[in-house]
Amino acid sequence: MPPLTTLALTAGLALLGALAGAAAGRVIPLFSRHEPEPDDESGPPPPTCPHCGTEVPWPRWAPLPPRFLGNAGCQVCERRVRAPAVTPWLAALLVGILAFTSVDRSVTEIVAFSAFAIWGALLTVVDARVHRLPNRLVLTFYPVALALLGLATLTTPDTTDRLVSALVGMAGLAAFYWVLWFIYPAGMGWGDVKMAGLLGLFLGWGGLGSVVSGTFLAFLFSATFGLTLMALGRANRKTAIPFGPFMILGAFAVITAGDPLPLLLE
Structure with a gap:
C-alpha cells in the first residue's frame, strides 16, 4: 500500500474510531443489568434512558439507535447521556488494526474489520458492565458484517x-x-x-x-x-x-x- 494511501487511511480510521467511540459511549449506558428471578420469563429489559427509564426508540433494522448517535438527549426528559470515555482507545484500536493487517488486506477488508472492531469494543464494555450481550447489538450486526465481507469479496481478487x-x-x-x-x-x-x-x-x-x-x-x-x-x-x-x-x-x-x-x- 503506497505511503500516502496508508497515511490517509490511518487518519480516516482514527477519525472513524473517534466518532464511533463518541457514539458508542452514548449507547453503553442505555443497557441495565438484568438478574431475573427463577420464574421470570419476561426477558431482559429494552434499552432505556438511564435518567428517567423511558424506552429508547430503536428501529429493529438499526445497529444503533439513531437519536443517540448525535448529541440529542432523551425524548422525554431531554437529558443527555454521560458516557464512559471510550473515544480515545477505540480510535487507537482502529489504527492498531490497520498497522497489523494492512500488509495483506485490501481497503474494503480493512473497513469490514474496522466495523468488527467498533462493534466488538462496544459489546465488550456493555457485557463487562451489565453482564449482557443485547440482541439489539448482536443480531443487527449480522447483516452488516455479511454485507461488508461480501463487498470485500466482490472488490478484492x-x-x-x-x-x-x-x-x-x-x-x-x-x-x-x-x-x-x-x-x-x-x-x-x-x-x-x-x-x-x-x-x-x-x-x-x-x-x-x-x-x-x-x-x-x-x-x-x-x-x-x-x-x-x-x-x-x-x-x-x-x-x-x-x-x-x-x-x-x-x-x-x-x-x-x-x-x-x-x-x-x-
Whole structure:
C-alpha cells in the first residue's frame, strides 16, 4: 500500500474510531443489568434512558439507535447521556488494526474489520458492565458484517475462498457454542451463543485454524482472569464473570497478531 494511501487511511480510521467511540459511549449506558428471578420469563429489559427509564426508540433494522448517535438527549426528559470515555482507545484500536493487517488486506477488508472492531469494543464494555450481550447489538450486526465481507469479496481478487471459509466458521462456531450451552446452560450464556457466529465469520476469513485458535484463546484468557481474581481473594468458584469480552479479545488477538496454530504444528 503506497505511503500516502496508508497515511490517509490511518487518519480516516482514527477519525472513524473517534466518532464511533463518541457514539458508542452514548449507547453503553442505555443497557441495565438484568438478574431475573427463577420464574421470570419476561426477558431482559429494552434499552432505556438511564435518567428517567423511558424506552429508547430503536428501529429493529438499526445497529444503533439513531437519536443517540448525535448529541440529542432523551425524548422525554431531554437529558443527555454521560458516557464512559471510550473515544480515545477505540480510535487507537482502529489504527492498531490497520498497522497489523494492512500488509495483506485490501481497503474494503480493512473497513469490514474496522466495523468488527467498533462493534466488538462496544459489546465488550456493555457485557463487562451489565453482564449482557443485547440482541439489539448482536443480531443487527449480522447483516452488516455479511454485507461488508461480501463487498470485500466482490472488490478484492481471490477472496471467494475466504468468504466460504468465513461462512463455515460462522456456522461451525455457533454450533459449537450451542452444544456447550445445551450441555451446561448455567455455564454458557445464550448471548454468547448468538454472538459466536459473528466471531466465527471474521475469524474464518483468515482460515478455519483461526477459528480454533480464537476460541482456545477465549477460554484461556477467561480461565487466567478467573484464577487471578481467586488468587487475589476477589472472586470464588461461584462468582459470575462475563465470557463475552474474552471471546472478543481472543478473536482480536488472532485477527491482529495472526493465527499461532500453524507455528505450533511445525
